[in-house]
Amino acid sequence: MPPRDPNTEQIIDFVVNKRNGIKGLVSTGVESVPELYILPVEERLGPNKISTNDSIPVIDVSDWDDPRVTESICEAAGKWGFFQIINHGVPLEVLDAVKEAAHRFFGLPNEERGKYWAGNSPTDTVALKTSFVPQAETVFEWKDYLSFRCSPRDLESFPLWPPVCRDEVVKYLESAKPVIRKLLEVLLKGLKVKEIDKAKEYTLMASPILNLMYYPRCPNPDLTAGVRPHSDISTITILLQDENGGLYVRATDEDSWIHVPPVKGALVINMGDILQIMSNDRYKSIEHRVVANGSKDRVSEPIFVNPGADATFGPLPEVLESGEQPLYKEVAFSDYFKYFFSKKHDGKKTMDFARV
Template sequence: MVVLTNTTLERITLPVAPKPSTYFSGIPVINLAQPGSETLLVRACEELGFFKVTNHGIPMELIARLEEEAVKFFSLAQVEKERAGTGNPLGYGNKTIGHNGDVGWVEYLLFDVTSKPMSHTALAFLEEPSASSLCSALNEYVSAMRKLVCEVLELMAEGLRVQPRNILSKLVMDEESDSILRLNHYPPCPHLPELDSSLTGFGEHTDPQIISILRSNNTSGLQIYLRDGSWVTVPPDQDSFFINVGDSLQVLTNGRFRSVKHRVLAHGLKSRVSMIYFGGPPSGERLAPLPLLMGEGEESLYREFTWCEYKSFAHGTRLTDNRLGQFQR
């Protein structure tokens, strides 16, 4: 269990959200090694837009190594972390999420991930050997995530009975694919308000990309929004990966798959460290419902737009805004 207690995050005014009393037991679990998993996967995307994968083939040593490097970074003095705030492709931030007024009880590292290995020179704010160690862990993890994203998207195509098998995965495996890796740290917040509520770590939102793959330590906080209007807590599982349908995949399936709204609440005593890989398409990729998934006489729910257009629009919105509403017919 990872607990970082020496955080320099100052106390800020944050939204207070009620805590669900129990964990949600209805999270679909997809065993990637089990025959028929493609059918279960499609059903999970249609009904919830969120699921957990097991037997994913990612070595736990690789996962633990990146988490260890993340903990080392977030344990640095604030002035040292701030040196990473203007780098490219890496950036550090705390409290402020985006440029439009959203805040949270969180600090993070954000990486612009491409198909090319990251050079440790991009981590020049760290002294050697720390830069090389973090860079190596990042490259190994990103390589593993690309393979897992590809496998999951190809299983989706199988389950949807569309060809070619890489009709979805090619969008995130292209050399120009716009993918992101985010390392989040939610420090302990021992002075929470009344016991039946919690501070917001990361406010409610959907992910703009095609697909998101999340892994965290064994600390709760992640919640998803159900269609009945309730928020439920996802039981933590540090050995598995959780996968979100993103806005772009909702468009590609003409709303058959639903981009799930989710948020993170601060924990009173434990640190939460999460690693999220966002698989996005190339900047100029035109997004519209795939004709192969359209039934006879079915009309498109969305007008065609490029990923660059959608990403630019999303960056100008608040977390809670309905981004896709701008692109609906």
């Protein structure tokens, strides 16, 4: 292994310890990607790895009761693990407002943003972070993100959230809740679950997390990653992309990646590990990644729909009632969550934690 760039420790100190993030580093006028952010050659997303033959479905959900909508969603969840939805009912002005709010927050001076840095924030329900898990990574991701815990109890700390974006975050979350509920009802119906009672609601959707993701313009975007390949540990994830794109999904052939193009007003939906486990592999949580952008600052806003912290999950009884063997054991979400955030993004290896 070649010797490490002597500037690396200084960059870690500036970006992480001094709470400037990658935004602060870019603001100093860096003209090339520091070694700390450069991916090994084999991990970079070159043109030869991008599939031009596949695309994930775009589903019109204006009529949730249409059996074809149910069929399309469940089929996409099983085959692709990803799909986009249009005519979902979240107003376009709400979507535009939360994207603008993300730009406003990351446009604040470093010292203002730094007030919300993880471990320094006035409340643990909102935290500014950089990369993914810097203490566990040898290569950093080209991103900062502001993370909001959004359970009903967490929302009580709303007055302590950043004034430049808190109203828009809550409006986006509240507008998305009926869509989340409908999606989970459809997906569970596909697993022969008749209704989402209070217990299942807690296991499926009690602790959402909403992130404002920020990917600043990158001088050498081909060398680095906005997010390295991983699957989400959520039940499902609802993602709002901006017009600059950058999301890629692992193709079914495993050897290539499919670009998910931005569609005006659409929400990108993906299955998380939790739902793959609960469905005993009927639904798939698929690896995805985000590329850096060489010309513009990019934002996106995912809502990670998570179980309650002390919820346990495993294959659903309805899935196993025909005698099918469970592929996963019962796991506490808090343990799964802690394990995921103890290491770098590493594909789908987190799921080994729950395998029988």
